[in-house]
Amino acid sequence: MNTRQIQDEILRLKRENDVCILAHSYQAHEILEVADFVGDSFQLSVQAQKAKAGTVLMCGVRFMAETVKILSPEKRVLLSVADAGCPMAEQMDKSLIEHLKEKYPTYTVVAYINTTAELKTVCDVCVTSSSAVKIVGKLESDDILFIPDCNLGAYVKEQLPQKNIMLLQGGCPVHAAVTGEEARAAKAAHPGALLLVHPECRQEVLAHADFIGSTSAIMDFAKKSGQTDFIIGTELSIAEHLQFECPDKRFFPLSKKLYCANMRLTTLMDVYRCVSDGGYEITLPAETITKARRCIDEMIRLG
Numbered sequence: 001m002n003t004r005q006i007q008d009e010i011l012r013l014k015r016e017n018d019v020c021i022l023a024h025s026y027q028a029h030e031i032l033e034v035a036d037f038v039g040d041s042f043q044l045s046v047q048a049q050k051a052k053a054g055t056v057l058m059c060g061v062r063f064m065a066e067t068v069k070i071l072s073p074e075k076r077v078l079l080s081v082a083d084a085g086c087p088m089a090e091q092m093d094k095s096l097i098e099h100l101k102e103k104y105p106t107y108t109v110v111a112y113i114n115t116t117a118e119l120k121t122v123c124d125v126c127v128t129s130s131s132a133v134k135i136v137g138k139l140e141s142d143d144i145l146f147i148p149d150c151n152l153g154a155y156v157k158e159q160l161p162q163k164n165i166m167l168l169q170g171g172c173p174v175h176a177a178v179t180g181e182e183a184r185a186a187k188a189a190h191p192g193a194l195l196l197v198h199p200e201c202r203q204e205v206l207a208h209a210d211f212i213g214s215t216s217a218i219m220d221f222a223k224k225s226g227q228t229d230f231i232i233g234t235e236l237s238i239a240e241h242l243q244f245e246c247p248d249k250r251f252f253p254l255s256k257k258l259y260c261a262n263m264r265l266t267t268l269m270d271v272y273r274c275v276s277d278g279g280y281e282i283t284l285p286a287e288t289i290t291k292a293r294r295c296i297d298e299m300i301r302l303g
């Protein structure tokens with residue numbers, strides 16, 4: 001079968017087997033074309049609650065599928081590839097956070113959504129890259145422990161100087177690999193191009209940015225902008241998707257290091273396998289779902 005034929009089969013099978021396909025924007029283009037909804041982490045969480053189908057297939061990484069399961073425990077939730085995890089999500093363990101909560105009882109624990117369901121059970125509120133500044137700004141407490149991404153945390157801290165934000169050492173190994181020197185060199189190589197950067201990048205990279213935002217904010221900015229040339233400082237897939245959507249503009253990746261092997265594990269054939277014979281199901285203990293849900297509900301309420 002060729003790509004088009006496989007896509008047609010996926011579209012037929014997902015209707016026949018009552019499957020809704022959610023895909024993070026970092027997925028390959030041919031996967032986005034068969035998805036019912038494409039978005040960044042926050043948009044996917046909101047969409048997870050709205051999905052009507054009995055089965056939801058998450059094309060992305062494990063914490064995203066866990067979020068769907070937490071929000072829709074009655075649904076069968078599949079992850080496109082069992083091994084697709086986010087290294088950042090597993091960087092902090094529950095006992096460390098429990099210890100810090102005891103030591104700093106006045107602090108509100110803010111967890112980036114890129115965390116395990118298990119870790120979310122001891123956190124107060126989740127945020128995504130698109131909602132972090134807004135949500136932290138709305139919190140009653142000024143004392144905040146922000147985990148696990150110290151780059152996103154440092155960005156939030158800079159935007160909200162009135163808050164006392166404590167950070168731990170952690171982050172996205174993909175975005176954190178890019179250096180300020182690469183940002184400077186990319187701007188020199190493409191004079192006139194606007195540099196659009198994800199806040200998971202280091203501050204030395206953000207310092208060169210013309211715009212800082214989540215995956216969807218970067219895409220919206222590039223699509224609506226009157227400018228024609230952009231350097232894209234997030235996962236390589238985004239420059240490719242933008243090029244499809246805006247063929248008259250030019251998109252240059254900030255660095256070839258911006259490749260997330262976990263996000264790119266999923267192939268169109270994995271999606272085909274999931275909608276035809278079930279795929280890898282996500283299960284979570286009922287207690288984890290109840291406790292982890294509190295901070296996701298809080299995120300949706302505040303965001």
Ligand code: 13P
Binds near residue numbers: 039114130200215
């Ligand atoms: P957003 O989807 O919130 O932009 O986050 C990017 C990311 O790294 C997802 O894992």
Ligand code: SF4
Binds near residue numbers: 085087088173235261
């Ligand atoms: Fe995790 Fe970074 Fe990959 Fe996103 S891009 S899934 S944060 S490793």
